[in-house]
Amino acid sequence: MASAxxxxxxxxxxxxxxPEIGTEEIDEVVESLRSGWITTGPKVKRxxxxxxxxxxxxxxxxxxxxxxxxxxxLAARGVGPGDEVxxxxxxxxxxxxVVAHLGARPVIVDIxxxxxxxxxxxxxxxxxxxxxxxxxxxxxxxxxxxxxKSVADAGGIAVLEDAAHAxxxxxxxxxxxxxxNTTAFSFYATKNMTTGEGGMITTADAEAAAHMRRLAxxxxxxxxxxxxxxxxxxxxxxxxxxxxxxxxxxxxxxxLHQLRKLDGFTRRRQELARxxxxxxxxxxxxxxxxxxxxxxHVYHLYPIEIIxxxxxxxxxxxxxxxxxxxxxxxVHFIPLHRHxxxxxxxxYQADQFPMAEKVFENILSLPLYPKMSDSDADEVMEAVxxxxxxxxx
Numbered sequence: 001m002a003s004a005x006x007x008x009x010x011x012x013x014x015x016x017x018x019p020e021i022g023t024e025e026i027d028e029v030v031e032s033l034r035s036g037w038i039t040t041g042p043k044v045k046r047x048x049x050x051x052x053x054x055x056x057x058x059x060x061x062x063x064x065x066x067x068x069x070x071x072x073x074l075a076a077r078g079v080g081p082g083d084e085v086x087x088x089x090x091x092x093x094x095x096x097x098v099v100a101h102l103g104a105r106p107v108i109v110d111i112x113x114x115x116x117x118x119x120x121x122x123x124x125x126x127x128x129x130x131x132x133x134x135x136x137x138x139x140x141x142x143x144x145x146x147x148x149k150s151v152a153d154a155g156g157i158a159v160l161e162d163a164a165h166a167x168x169x170x171x172x173x174x175x176x177x178x179x180x181n182t183t184a185f186s187f188y189a190t191k192n193m194t195t196g197e198g199g200m201i202t203t204a205d206a207e208a209a210a211h212m213r214r215l216a217x218x219x220x221x222x223x224x225x226x227x228x229x230x231x232x233x234x235x236x237x238x239x240x241x242x243x244x245x246x247x248x249x250x251x252x253x254x255x256l257h258q259l260r261k262l263d264g265f266t267r268r269r270q271e272l273a274r275x276x277x278x279x280x281x282x283x284x285x286x287x288x289x290x291x292x293x294x295x296x297h298v299y300h301l302y303p304i305e306i307i308x309x310x311x312x313x314x315x316x317x318x319x320x321x322x323x324x325x326x327x328x329x330x331v332h333f334i335p336l337h338r339h340x341x342x343x344x345x346x347x348y349q350a351d352q353f354p355m356a357e358k359v360f361e362n363i364l365s366l367p368l369y370p371k372m373s374d375s376d377a378d379e380v381m382e383a384v385x386x387x388x389x390x391x392x393x
Contacts, residue, residue: 008325009325009326010327010379010383011326012326013326013327013328014326014372014376014379014380015328016190016329016330016365016367019189019194019369020261020265020371021194021254022257022261024257025253025254025258028043028253028254028256028257029250029253031253033250037249038248038249040217042249043249043253043256044062044246044247044248047062047252047256047259048060048062048200050256050259051200051202051255051259052202054262055175055176055177055178055202056177056178057177058203058206059202059203060200060202061202061209061212061216062198062252062255063199063216063245063247064197064198064199064246064248065094065188065197065198065199065245066162066164066184066186066188066199067094067097067098067199068199068216069186069199069200070094070095070098070134070160071098071243072201072215072216072243073182073184073201073212074098074099074102075215076208076211076212077131077132077158077160077182078131079102079132080103081103082104083102083104083105083129083131083132084104084105084106084107084127084129085099085104085106085130085131085133085134086109086117086122086125086133086134087099087106087108087117087134087136087336088108088117088118088135088136088138089108089109089111089336089356090115090136090332090333090335090336090360091162091333091336092333093336093339094164095134095136104131105129105346106336106346107125107130108337108346108348108353109122109124109353110353110356111353111356111359112355113355114138114289115139115289115359116135116136116137116138116141116143117136117148119147119151122148122151126151130155131157131158132157132159133148133157133158133160134161134162135159135161135162136162136164136165137161137162137164137165137176138165138301139289139299139302140269140297140298140299140301141166141169141289141297141298142166142169142170145171145172146172149179158182159181159182160181160183160184161177161179161182161184163176163177163185164186164188164191164199165192165300165301166185167185167187167191167192167193167262167298168192168262168265168298169297170295170296171294171296173294182203182208182212183202183203184199184200184201185199185200185201185202186198186199187199187251187255187258191300192262192265192266192269192300193261193262194255195247195251195252195254195258196254197251198247198251198255214239214242215240215242215245216242216245217245218238218241218243219238219239219240220236220237220238220242221236221237221238264370265370266296266298266299269298269299269370270298270299272302272372273299275377275381276366276380276381279381280304280381283384283385285306285307285311285388285392286304286305286307287304287305287306289302289303299368301368302365302366302368303332303363303365304363304364304365304384305359305362306318306362308362309393311388311392312392314362315331315361315362315363318387318391319331325386325387326383327366327367327379327380327384329365329366330364330365331360331363331365332365335353335356335357336348337349337352337353338360366380366384367380
């Protein structure tokens, strides 16, 4: 890494994240366009089969977003008015929005020192109305699944894993998605693998899988997508009022190649994270999210948390200084309890979430993705170092 004694500005802006799309994905999309099969079809089925095989789980249902995956999974569980679903406050709004969409109450709880949902907070939040707990595998590292499952099982409560950040992540020698819980994945443009927009649900429960597959396409009878093929039939039945959440073959074609590359993407993310760790630890002003035992951190995010009192500027000013040096950043996330809807509709107050409040005031995410070059990473490290040296407390 170059010396950070002088403030050198990168020539072009480095975006916070860019997808890694190759000629294979482009060719696959073109082939789909030429085939005439551009909505849900054979490539979706193949993608589901390969994703299930990758995770080591019997069933996978491809949908158009992780939001849809969470929504369908809760709907299939029968979540509705009068029910409560426990979610962490440090997550994207979808995790709680889908609960509200179904008329249930999102019970928002604090996080622990690892940025994951707090087990102690879960235990305090459980009531006779609690139907589901949704742990979020924040940043690509697994939450404490065994402990959460133990608490849930004792109360007859389901666990729905929000694995939007965690495709390819491992917990205790098993891929996320294969631990006996329904799991929702995201393939949004910024995720570790992408289909542009898209998501996946995994489960070991054949009956639940059939139900969720039906809900994803209007509530139509099984294999309704085949009705336009020689093997299909024009006749179908609506077995329940479902949703329009199916994935297209265009998206699945991208996903087939992204899945094949996923482990390589993960290795590159981990390599960049190790380089970052060495530099940012040496600065002595950031708390880093380091790998924990029995887990494979896939670094969907690389968050750094300013240690209070170490810098003369705050998080927002650090972001501004980095932007001036052409380095993009983001913040993950504005806690749910801070958003007007959740604050006003449910009465959540900041003092109920001391850990999330401390984290939010000081955290930002740096660029980290496979498309970055070594020199890109060097320039991120140089820019952060430059700002730190100019603004020590």
